[in-house]
Amino acid sequence: MGMMKKLLYSLLIILLVASAGFTAEKKIRWKLAMTWGPTLHPLSDTAEHMAEIVKELSDGNFVINIDASNVHKAPFGIFDMVKLGQYEMGHTASYYYKGKNIAFLPLTTMPFGMTAPEQYAWFYYGGGLELMQEAYTKHGMLAFPGGNTGNQMGGWFTKEINSLDDLKGLKMRIPGFAGQIMSKLGVTVTNIPPGELYTALERGTVDAVEWTGPGMDINMGFHKIAKYYYTGWHEPGSEVEFLINEKEYNKLPEKYKKILKIAMKTAAYDMYIQSYEMNAEAWQQMKEKYPDIKVKVFPEEVLKEMKTAYDNLVASYEKESPMFKKIMESKRAYLDKVRDWTHISDYLYLKSTSESNLN
Amino acid sequence: MGMMKKLLYSLLIILLVASAGFTAEKKIRWKLAMTWGPTLHPLSDTAEHMAEIVKELSDGNFVINIDASNVHKAPFGIFDMVKLGQYEMGHTASYYYKGKNIAFLPLTTMPFGMTAPEQYAWFYYGGGLELMQEAYTKHGMLAFPGGNTGNQMGGWFTKEINSLDDLKGLKMRIPGFAGQIMSKLGVTVTNIPPGELYTALERGTVDAVEWTGPGMDINMGFHKIAKYYYTGWHEPGSEVEFLINEKEYNKLPEKYKKILKIAMKTAAYDMYIQSYEMNAEAWQQMKEKYPDIKVKVFPEEVLKEMKTAYDNLVASYEKESPMFKKIMESKRAYLDKVRDWTHISDYLYLKSTSESNLN
CATH class of the missing domain: 3.40.190.10 (Periplasmic binding protein-like II)
Incomplete structure (x- = not known):
């Protein structure tokens, strides 16, 4: 082969490799284990909703397959399975793991504590999310709010x-x-x-x-x-959680990390609203029939x-547990602040309009 | 040039064109006009937050530039500017446009009406979002919840x-x-x-x-x-809105439509929570000083x-306005259902714990 031909062949190969590299985004397939059965609405919908957003926004390249409890048979073993990397991800509730460390208890909800919007404000603007990472990073995991059941x-x-x-x-x-x-x-x-x-x-x-x-x-x-x-x-505002194996998370391309975070956040908020609808609808049906x-x-x-x-x-x-104490001190301080606002806003609005039969 | 060389050159060109087509996602630049000034928190943060998510998830290829009211000088002209395509997108409140049709009034909030979570449930699970589209499609626009101020x-x-x-x-x-x-x-x-x-x-x-x-x-x-x-x-739960010129929206690649919808939804929910924090923090400061x-x-x-x-x-x-009537009938029916739930959940929880001084 002449010099020219050799050069052209080499160029062709370089271009083929480069174009393949550019065009095909990295294919990633994860598995998620959830505490709930496959049709325990709204809980089961939330992991599905999250996975659907991830798939759509990654052009189908980042796929998260969900195993419900009927498949993995370990509803309260999500913590360990994600920690050990048997699943990259989990959908569960932090308070199920209070036996490992009592500090996991207040990351879901606490008696006499915050309602859902109060607690979301604590997670996202009051230092809650950072404390949640502090509790889970010792176990090689990341944790994020995963949806709220409402009061x-x-x-x-x-x-x-x-x-x-x-x-x-x-x-x-x-x-x-x-x-x-x-x-x-x-x-x-x-x-x-x-x-x-x-x-x-x-x-x-x-x-x-x-x-x-x-x-x-x-x-x-x-x-x-x-x-x-x-x-x-x-349980004034039980927030379930997404758990992620930290090593697996760190392997993700930056863009997939962003997609995953947005998907978890949106699906979590949506579960709170879906719970609101489901509770309202079911309560109406119960009252009418009974x-x-x-x-x-x-x-x-x-x-x-x-x-x-x-x-x-x-x-x-x-x-x-010093970590439990640290979380409780943060939650108490935030509740003191946020409840005063809830009291003069939604609470007194609901009180004054219901007492005067205005709705 | 010999046959072989010609063939190789042609292949090279095809590959170059093809790889350019695959690798470069469509570059899109939109403009958004908002009713508010550039630092009117949390309102001004919300359009910025939305645009940031869109940019990140599109690898910087879908960019939405924001003009605050100090630039476009028409805070209550967002409806017309988006309708006419002067801006592809707007961030404003529906009730500012009740002069065009009174039906735009109840898409923000109504006196003696729903709180933020109640109204989100109406938008996403009670037919509200569909009624919102029905009101705006006559004007060649799409509309989506754009963040809540709280009560x-x-x-x-x-x-x-x-x-x-x-x-x-x-x-x-x-x-x-x-x-x-x-x-x-x-x-x-x-x-x-x-x-x-x-x-x-x-x-x-x-x-x-x-x-x-x-x-x-x-x-x-x-x-x-x-x-x-x-x-x-x-104004028990004022929801501002994102407006989108429908023709411009229809030109978007499917993936960008999905990114935009997720970005708007997340930024809107986040504004509700940011409002909660800002109100709680400011109320604490006011009370202490005054x-x-x-x-x-x-x-x-x-x-x-x-x-x-x-x-x-x-x-x-x-x-x-028949459209106003249609929206109000839907809102009243949903309020009847959802308020009963709010009453036995958050309301009686807040009432019983505050009356007994349990928090």
């Missing part, structure tokens, strides 16, 4: 609660931190699998069941049996006792 | 309002629809330019001034003069009269 209800009760005495010996299904508080008030906290709860409530094996809010409660059917629906105190349901607020002496039990537990955890 | 305050008053009589002849700066309602209650509604308002309030040329909420009010300084800060009734400020709720007889005036105006507009 959760206090539970379905077959008996009215008029005093602290009415709680003594009451059998209730209420898991987690709220369950610990209820047990301090003399409630017998039971742990019955979700599939058996309806029958347990119907037969009186339990007297009360805490679940979520109308949007998710309606499929459980508790409103067909229990007449008293108590308002919330324990007009005897009575919405009740726990008596003041009960709420005060819950708060005392809560304060004592928080004080003991603060001694146990 | 706005009723205004700064130098005198306490204890009865309907106290409003008769009161001189107040309160523009737009709320001003129309106030004038029905005997208030003398004045229109003083923002730059002169502080002096007007100080000298008693006006007795009261409505602005926004603490976050934006603090820079105006009204809290240094007026002692009574009345809670809101007239502890004499008294937060007041209008007396029930005043609120009821406002509501009657509001109902009458709405009834007359419904006769005037």
